[in-house]
Each structure stands twice: as C-alpha cells, then as structure tokens.
Amino acid sequence: MKKILIIGATSSIAEHCARIWAARGDELYLVARDELRVQTIADDLKIRGALQVRTYCTDLNDMKRHNELLNEADSAMGGIDIVLIAHGTLSDQKLCEKSIDNTLIEMQTNAFSTISLLTHIANQFEERKEGTICVISSVAGDRGRASNYVYGSAKASVNAFTSGLRQRLNKSNVAVVTIKPGFVDTPMTSDFKKGILWVQPLTVAIKIVNAIDIKKAEVYVPAFWWLVMSAIKMIPNQLFKRIKL
Amino acid sequence: MKIQKISGWGNYPIHKAELLTPLSCSAVKAEIKQKGALIARGMGRCYGDSSNASRVLQTSYCDHFLDFNADTGQLTAEAGITLQEILKVIVPKGWFLPVSPGTSYVTLGGAIASDVHGKNHHIAGTFGQHVKSINIALGSGEVITTSLSENEDLFYATCGGMGLTGVIISASIQLTPIRSSLINQKTIKADCIESACEAFEDNCNSTYSVAWIDCLTKGRNLGRSVIMLGEHIESGGLEIDIKNPLSIPFNTPTALLNSFTMKTFNNAYWHKASHNKVQELSLKTYFYPLDAIGSWNKLYGKAGFLQYQFVIPKDDGVANMRTLLAEIAQSGEGSFLAVLKQFGKANNNLLSFPVEGYTLALDFKLSAATVKTLHRLDDLVVGMGGRIYLTKDAVMKEVTFKSTYPKWEMFESVREKYGAIGKFSSSQSKRLGLA
Numbered sequence: 001m002k003k004i005l006i007i008g009a010t011s012s013i014a015e016h017c018a019r020i021w022a023a024r025g026d027e028l029y030l031v032a033r034d035e036l037r038v039q040t041i042a043d044d045l046k047i048r049g050a051l052q053v054r055t056y057c058t059d060l061n062d063m064k065r066h067n068e069l070l071n072e073a074d075s076a077m078g079g080i081d082i083v084l085i086a087h088g089t090l091s092d093q094k095l096c097e098k099s100i101d102n103t104l105i106e107m108q109t110n111a112f113s114t115i116s117l118l119t120h121i122a123n124q125f126e127e128r129k130e131g132t133i134c135v136i137s138s139v140a141g142d143r144g145r146a147s148n149y150v151y152g153s154a155k156a157s158v159n160a161f162t163s164g165l166r167q168r169l170n171k172s173n174v175a176v177v178t179i180k181p182g183f184v185d186t187p188m189t190s191d192f193k194k195g196i197l198w199v200q201p202l203t204v205a206i207k208i209v210n211a212i213d214i215k216k217a218e219v220y221v222p223a224f225w226w227l228v229m230s231a232i233k234m235i236p237n238q239l240f241k242r243i244k245l
Numbered sequence: 246m247k248i249q250k251i252s253g254w255g256n257y258p259i260h261k262a263e264l265l266t267p268l269s270c271s272a273v274k275a276e277i278k279q280k281g282a283l284i285a286r287g288m289g290r291c292y293g294d295s296s297n298a299s300r301v302l303q304t305s306y307c308d309h310f311l312d313f314n315a316d317t318g319q320l321t322a323e324a325g326i327t328l329q330e331i332l333k334v335i336v337p338k339g340w341f342l343p344v345s346p347g348t349s350y351v352t353l354g355g356a357i358a359s360d361v362h363g364k365n366h367h368i369a370g371t372f373g374q375h376v377k378s379i380n381i382a383l384g385s386g387e388v389i390t391t392s393l394s395e396n397e398d399l400f401y402a403t404c405g406g407m408g409l410t411g412v413i414i415s416a417s418i419q420l421t422p423i424r425s426s427l428i429n430q431k432t433i434k435a436d437c438i439e440s441a442c443e444a445f446e447d448n449c450n451s452t453y454s455v456a457w458i459d460c461l462t463k464g465r466n467l468g469r470s471v472i473m474l475g476e477h478i479e480s481g482g483l484e485i486d487i488k489n490p491l492s493i494p495f496n497t498p499t500a501l502l503n504s505f506t507m508k509t510f511n512n513a514y515w516h517k518a519s520h521n522k523v524q525e526l527s528l529k530t531y532f533y534p535l536d537a538i539g540s541w542n543k544l545y546g547k548a549g550f551l552q553y554q555f556v557i558p559k560d561d562g563v564a565n566m567r568t569l570l571a572e573i574a575q576s577g578e579g580s581f582l583a584v585l586k587q588f589g590k591a592n593n594n595l596l597s598f599p600v601e602g603y604t605l606a607l608d609f610k611l612s613a614a615t616v617k618t619l620h621r622l623d624d625l626v627v628g629m630g631g632r633i634y635l636t637k638d639a640v641m642k643e644v645t646f647k648s649t650y651p652k653w654e655m656f657e658s659v660r661e662k663y664g665a666i667g668k669f670s671s672s673q674s675k676r677l678g679l680a
Contacts, residue, residue: 010268012306023333037269044309048334187306190266191247 001051002026003077005070007060007117008087010037012186013136016205017084022050029073029080031056032087052077060087061108063116070120079128082212083121085114085135090188091151103150110154115161122165125174133169134177134212135162139220141180142229145245166217175215179208182225251301253291254542256549257611257639260297260672268306270323270414274386276302277412277668284671285408287325287352291359292552293639294672295407302412304354310334311415318420319377324354324413329536336485336528340420341477343375345532347584354413359636360405360597364453364475364532367589369421371599373404374592377417381410384668388414402659405597407635409656409674410665425481428453428531431474434520438468438570442563442603445472445587452476453531455586459511460570460579460607461504468570470585471518475531486529502544502610507580535582545610550580551639553619554598554606556588557631562603565629569605572625576618580608595656598634606637616640635673643678653679 004021006014009030018028022045030045032038035057042053054076058065074080091106114135125131140148141155159178166176183189183198204221211219220226232245252259265283267273276283286296286303304325312321315338322331328342329349335341346361355361360373369375378392381403391399403410433448435441441456448454453475458468535541542550557565573579584606591600609615623633623645632649633641647653657680660666666680 036271040269040309040311043311047310047313187266187268190264193247194249 002081003029003079004082004084005029005031005073005077005080007031007083007085009041009055010034011086011088011136012188012201013181013184013204013208014084014086015041016202017086017208018045018050019048020205020209022046022048022053025049025051027051027077028053029056029077030054031058031060031069031073033057033059060113060117061105063113066113066116067120070117070124074124080124080131082132083117083134084208084212085117085133087113088136088188091148091154093148093150096150106150107154107157110151111157114158118161118165122169122174126169126172129173132175132177132212132215133162133165134179134208136179136181136208137162139180139182139225139229143233145232147245163218175212175217177208177211177216178218179204179211179221180218180225180229181221182228184221251286251289251297252549253289253293253295253297253639255292255551255608255611255639256542256545256547257551258294258297258672260294260299262297262299262301265300265302266306267302267304270307270382270388273302273304273307273382273412273414274388277382277384278386282668282670284669284674285324285354285358285412287355288327288350290348290351290355292637294676295359295636295638297672298670304352304412307414308352312417313338315340318422319417320420321415321417322353323415324352324357326353327351328353328356332485332528335420336423336426337483339423339483341423341528343419343421344369344372346372347533348536349529349533350536353416353418354408357404357413357416358406358408360592360594361636362588362599364455364586366599367449367454367587368452370589370592371405371594371597372418373594373597375419376404377419379403379416380414382412382414384411384664384666396663398659399663401593402595402656405594405635406656407596407671407674409669409671409679410660410663411669423477423483425478426483426485426528427478427481427525428475428528429478430524430526430531432518432520432522432524433472433474434515434518435470435472436466438470438567439563441468441470441472441585442566442587444470445603448472448474449587455584457514458570458583458585458605459515460573460583460605461508461511461577463571463574467567467574468585469515471515473531475526478525481525484527486527502546502580504577545608548611550611551609551615551619552606552637553609553622554604554634554637555622555626555631556598556600556602556604556634557626557629558600558602561629565631566603566605569622569625569629572622573607573618576614578609578612578615578618580610583607595652595659596635596650598632598636600632602631604634606634638673641677643676646677 010032096103138155140152141159144152162178207221283300284298307323308325345363356372360371451474456470456472458470588599
C-alpha cells in the first residue's frame, strides 16, 4: 500500500492514474480547485478500492498555500510515498501573443506553481531520503514552436527544473519522473480535431503508473514521440524558422 | 466548437457532429439549455445511427461510481461508466450484471437506453427490468428521478427509449450474486434450424443460452447451429481478468471478410464444435468473446457494415425462421457473426425490442445490394409479426417502424409531456418519423 498525493486530481490523466492506484488499494490525497468534482472523484475512487481518499481544495496559483497543503497531506496520511503533479492549462497562444498578462498567468500555472511545489516536496523528500516525484510535462517543452511556444516554454522550464532536481536528489534515494505526453484526448484538448496520433488518457495513465513503479527518469507517451521530438530538435534553425510547426 | 465525423459501430452512416463533452451533471444541464436538439452518446456501440446527430453529447467524462453496497448488490453510477468498469469492481465482491449484452464496452446509460438483452433473456428479461431508478435530465435541463413508482410513464419510455426522452445522468441497478467467476458451458450441435429451436425449448431452464448459427449453408442443413448453454459455477474464485484488447488500428484495405473467408470460417466453426462438450469458461470468454479484439468492426473495411437483428413471434416461429434463413442464404451476404436466441416474454417498456419468440442477429458487409436485401427481409419480418432492433438499425423505413412498434404514439406523448420533443433527436429518430 502506497500513500499518494495527487495535485491537479481532476485532470483526466491524473484521474485515470488514481483509478489504477485505487484498484491496488492505495491511499490517496487529492488536491484540486473544483470542490464538487473532486468530491465525486473521491467517492468513485473509494468504491474502486482505495484504502482511504481525502481531498483538499485550493487554487494552485495561490503559492502561499503550497507548504500548508503539503503538510496537511503529510500529516493526514502519516507520510507521502509518491507525488503526482498533474495540474495545468493549455495556453491560448494567440491570446498570449497579444497580452503579457495572459502569458504570465500561463507561466504561473504551468511553470512557477509546479516549481514552487517541487521545491517544497524536494526538501521534504531529501531529508527523509525516500519518495518518488512525478510531473506531467509535455513534448511541447522540447523545442519552442510558433504554434504554442508559451505553453512550450513553461513546460521547457519544468523539464529543465526536474532534470536538475533528479540529479540533486539521486544521492538521497528520491526519484524524479518527467512524463512527456504527446496528443492526449482530454477535456483540455477537446477543441482539437483528433487523428491517428492521439491517445486516450488511460493509455498515458498506465505508462505513468509503470514509470513511477520502476522509477524511470523521463518517459515519452507514446514512445514514438521521442523519435519525433529528436528529429524536430535536430532541424537547423535556418530551416526551422521557415517551416510551420 | 469542434465538428467531428462520428458513426456507430458499423461505421455507417457517418455524420458530422458538434461533439459536446461535459465534465459534470451541471455541465450536461447547461448544454441541454442551449438552443437546438441533441442526442446522448456513450461508447458509440449502437451499430447504426441511433447516436448520430448534429449535436452529440458524449457522456465519457461522467463515468463515476456513486454508491455500491456489497452486501445488497445495489449499485449506483453515472451514465457514462462502462459495464467493463462495473465488472472490475463488482465481480471480486461476488456480484455480476443481471443482464449482459455481447460486449462490455457499452455504458450504463446506453444499456438502459437500448434496454439491452443477454443470453438469459428467457429468464431475466432485459437490462431495464433490473434498473431501480434513473436520474434523467429533461428538455428543460431539470433533473428528475424516474422509477417504477415515480414518474413511471417516463421510466417505461426511457428504458429502451434510445435517448429520446432526455439525458440519463445516473442510475441504480440491482446486481446478481455469484459464487464464482466461472461459467459451466455445455455445447449442443443442431444440424438444422428446426433442431436448434427444439434445443432451446428443451433447455429453457438453462440460465444462459445462445447459439452461433451458420447463415450461409443452404438446403437440409439450413440454419445449423452450435448452442451454448451456461450456468454459474458454485465455487472457484472471483476474478475478472480484463486486459487491453488486441487492436486492429486500420480499416482492412480490401475487406478481410468476404464470402470465401466467411464460408471457411463457418465450416471450421461447425466442425470444431463437439456435441455435448462441457467446459469451464471465464465470464469474459463466455459473455464477451469479441471484446478480446478491439475495433473488430474495422475488419469490414472502410465501407462499414450493417448489423441486422430481428425477432419473430414463437407461433410459426420455426417455419418462419426457415423462410428468413433461406432468403439470407440466397442473398449470399450473411456473415460469420450470426447469433440465434430464444426470447422470453416481452416487458412493458414502450420501445423495448424483445418479444417472445426467436431472434437472429447477423452482419452484412455494406453495399447497395445489402440495403435492398434488408428491406426485403424487413417486409418478411413485418408480415410475420416481428420487428427490428433499433440499436442495430441503420436503414429501416418509417412505415416498418411504426407498424411494428405499436406503442410509438404513446412514446411520443410521454416525450411531449416531459419536454423532450425538439430537444432530443437522432438521425435514426428523424428517419423513423419521431418528432
């Protein structure tokens, strides 16, 4: 039985991870903004077999509460084995191009709030010399592209941050897992036309749970995105700036 | 707003739809209050156009368990949950679905809206007969409870009502206790339709019964069948082993299922089966054999297929079935997936399909000739006092529907009373002349 803290618990990918953990009989602590929805999810997870499910409602952009929420989760469960950070928004690129306020809000939600949480968690886990931290990032962070570089830069900063954190915490027996999904059919992407490259949140969740189990460092979901992004990263800038991506 | 191409499991017809994906009951209500009609859709496992419309409300995100009492076997869940997810939770606790359709990839809401039947229809009736209550969002957006004792007219219209009375939000069902997750299957071979029907009659006390039937062989062996009887075993562990299915990612380029492969399959199936064989099978193997292959519908190629299921009354049923089978065998279009079953008594739901008699379900690879074949079969079925299953239908004519579902006018008046008219409609309901 594991004690698992899920931040952004109403995210579809996070919910499917929680269902897998619930079926295993794990103990869950869910953090989300929408009180009604997180309560529905908590009741569902109990029926699916979770040993215990607790909820905590907050807007994660309120970074002053991060320490409090971590302490609450820690004392309620008597320790934390795994943290999954899954909250985020898909930025409206066009809107962000016109407004720095919007861009900063997106950076706040997708990068700074995650970095704040990671800093607190890292210090706790480092001291305890155990635990696994998993962050859902995105392939979009691998190289900035005209179509979504604001979201991409937030995710790039999460990627760099977790990479460094992984090195720092390795000697303390703490694993840091970075998940880089491609196109996932979730409420966040409901306005997109779906094609052959799209996967269901359950597929991503299975990979995440497995990556946490075996403490992988970085996982592309599905795996072919590693190849795609490696190719995109290799395109020379002289060419890259002219193509539409 | 996103416009997507959608279709039922037969991949025909294809419809361009605005796909709504509400995250909660209140979001469902808000979508209903918007201008225009819509139809609820679960897994899209109706074969034809029952859940095709210009505005489609997909219930996938409303898929939570709300309550489960492992002592009494009463379960309440949101409409978008699949039967497969339900099985994962209930089987280990010693409970099973009171009625199981041929796939577990359907939602609770869909099972109610289609009032699905299973291999135990002759004993247990339809899925709707085990539903304790339904919470449904009406055309006004208001959510009310309907059951056999509360707004009962709406209950009879909603079970089997193809989503045309409102959007089912959640439902409570009574599960069946089991001691083991194994099924004891007995196989009986019948070399023609007459002996197949006789075998059903002889085994009417068997909890489950269904037959694979060869729809291609003509003459004396017309309708040769392999009947599979099933009983729950009293001991032997409670497990439900659900793995991700083998996937067929693309439509097979030149459809793999043609008359040659189908004939070969049917022959092989007949000769492989052995009479009076008894074996123990998992729930999954006995009830949901095709769930092991994801997207098996793509085997029919890009054109898609039509599934056809009719029921004819028991009186003269055997002779009538021979006539229909001869017509199907003559067309040479019947598929490898044909299923024969004897139904028990009809229920009181207004548009529920089963009536006491014999039902046959089979696939037809789609072509212009197929639609004509089906219309010819429709006429025969109507003449025999039978009807076509709405959940499988894609091409039935309005006159066929209205003459074989005599309670359709009552259905329309219930829809009017509860404000469903103009708010809930599908391609199918328009084709069949429902308001």
